[in-house]
Amino acid sequence: MLNSEDAGSVKCGQLKRSSYLVIGDIAIINASNEKEIEECRAFAKCLSQKAPYLKAFYAKLSTEGEYRVAKLVHLLGEERTATIVKEYGIALAVDIAKAYYNPRLAEEHRRIALMSKDGEKVLDLFSGIGGFALHIASLRSSIIFANDWNKEAVSLLLKSFYFNRKKMKGSIYATVMDAAKLLEELKGKIVFDRIIMNSPTNSVNYLEGALTLSKAGGKVHLYVLSSREEEAIEQLIMPSTKSDASIEAIEEVIEYSPSKSVFRVDLRKT
Ligand SMILES: C[S@@+](CC[C@H](N)C(=O)[O-])C[C@H]1O[C@@H](n2cnc3c(N)ncnc32)[C@H](O)[C@@H]1O
Known part of the structure; x- marks a missing residue:
């Protein structure tokens, strides 16, 4: 089972990314710029095989604006940004495209x-x-x-x-x-x-x-x-x-x- 990773370098098969986050059933893979999107998509494909509970995959380019919302590019799976996360048994409604959330x-x-x-x-x-x-x-x-x-x-x-x-x-x-x-x-x-x-x-x-x-x-x-x-x-x-x-x-x-x-x-x- 894959856990949320946020530091260091993470690998999936031969593919390496500096970081990704799991929020509910959504994976967010950090991209430094638009050129990295295709690398992120390949990484997402590998993740999807290892973690079938992940249903949607996005690349995050930055955190933007006054609401501190993620700038996202859809990579794979469902085009859905809303999910539910549990923190210490508390269910939190999250929408990664509409409001800031950091697990x-x-x-x-x-x-x-x-x-x-x-x-x-x-x-x-x-x-x-x-x-x-x-x-x-x-x-x-x-x-x-x-x-x-x-x-x-x-x-x-x-x-x-x-x-x-x-x-x-x-x-x-x-x-x-x-x-x-x-x-x-x-x-x-x-x-x-x-x-x-x-x-x-x-x-x-x-x-x-x-x-x-x-x-x-x-x-x-x-x-x-x-x-x-x-x-x-x-x-x-x-x-x-x-x-x-x-x-x-x-x-x-x-x-x-x-x-x-x-x-x-x-x-x-x-
Ligand atoms: C880092 S995020 C909040 C994180 C939240 N406390 C948590 O633990 O998930 C900062 C929040 O402040 C809000 N914000 C920033 N400046 C604000 C202002 N002047 N008035 C009201 N909200 C503001 C943004 O919309 C954003 O949701």
């Missing part, structure tokens, strides 16, 4: 859910299809506000909440808004125990606003892209905190490119 974040979704506590008010400012929100709601009786400006992502989140409704302990309120507008609208109306900011390419821009909605002692999990040392990450973040927060931990979460990783910075509002 390598499953452990991170769990890690944050385990840090959370019953009764918390949580804001997931860049929820995507709702990995963090659904993990938290499945473990804790908390109230989670989940937001993304991609309406397709939010509609997948709502579908997943319905799939898992019998195991949900918490409530999720979902909105489709620009994060800046949501922060503005919530100002003075609510404060949160925990704020999750998982949009590594632009999350720092919203940190100052998010801290105004954090209660004293509240946690903010900020995800940033960096190739640099902890000290440099602090320099990137501290100007946006206006000394309202202290950094409790910095952890590398996933590799983003050969030279950059996604880091989680855990902040505590003072």
